[in-house]
Amino acid sequence: MAAAKIAPSMLSSDFANLASEAERMVRLGADWLHMDIMSLRKHTKAYLDCHLMVTNPSDYVEPMGKAGASGFTFHIEVAKDNWQELIQNIKSKGMRPGVSLRPGTPVEDVLPLVEAENPVELVLVMTVEPGFGGQKFMPEMMDKVRTLRKKYPCLDIEVDGGLGPSTIDVAASAGANCIVAGSSIFGAADPGEVISVLRKSVEG
Ligand code: DX5
Ligand code: ZN
Numbered sequence: 001m002a003a004a005k006i007a008p009s010m011l012s013s014d015f016a017n018l019a020s021e022a023e024r025m026v027r028l029g030a031d032w033l034h035m036d037i038m039s040l041r042k043h044t045k046a047y048l049d050c051h052l053m054v055t056n057p058s059d060y061v062e063p064m065g066k067a068g069a070s071g072f073t074f075h076i077e078v079a080k081d082n083w084q085e086l087i088q089n090i091k092s093k094g095m096r097p098g099v100s101l102r103p104g105t106p107v108e109d110v111l112p113l114v115e116a117e118n119p120v121e122l123v124l125v126m127t128v129e130p131g132f133g134g135q136k137f138m139p140e141m142m143d144k145v146r147t148l149r150k151k152y153p154c155l156d157i158e159v160d161g162g163l164g165p166s167t168i169d170v171a172a173s174a175g176a177n178c179i180v181a182g183s184s185i186f187g188a189a190d191p192g193e194v195i196s197v198l199r200k201s202v203e204g
Helices: 015-027 039-043 057-067 083-092 111-115 139-151 168-174 191-203
Strands: 049-051 071-075 096-101 122-126 156-160 178-180
Touching: 049 178, 057 071, 057 083, 071 083, 071 122, 083 096, 096 156, 111 139, 122 139, 122 178, 139 156, 139 168, 168 178, 168 191
Parallel strands: 049 071, 071 096, 096 122, 122 156, 156 178
Antiparallel strands: none
């Protein structure tokens, strides 16, 4: 007999806590976790800003393009030797290329990608160690944001990790214009209000 495989569909989980939701399902006896990679595109016209915290981003370009990703942001730490090819590839699949850097990576490492003939269109400055939501914002990362904003007035500069009403002003005044927020939005009683507070701070 074929073995039973019970696969909770993560599409119905609490997305703000994906890691703990996955852990909870495994603990409760799930065999598999079912991931509907295509289904989000079917259900929304929204810009899907995809942050690939993977060691081999090139393997994901084609599938992410097919699944309907809008932006494809890879980490510089794992693309030191092939970022030119990667950017080219991302664009050829109709996505907007972005590069991200971890807290320990100097901002100088991403400048060549912004200045390239075929450049990235977004820089994502991590304000926590990548991994999970709900961590504390690292204000010392704002030096990177300021350096980028000074050099590139029109670049999309994204911040990710610990952003919410109490940290947004620091990030916005440093020059960040794309704000990723997980727990502060999904954990709020009034998420729409949090979104509007974040927007007001960026728009000044
Ligand atoms: C962290 C991820 C974030 C995270 C943000 O590795 O890149 O996008 O989910 O969550 P908060 O806003 O809760 O810090
Ligand atoms: Zn992220």
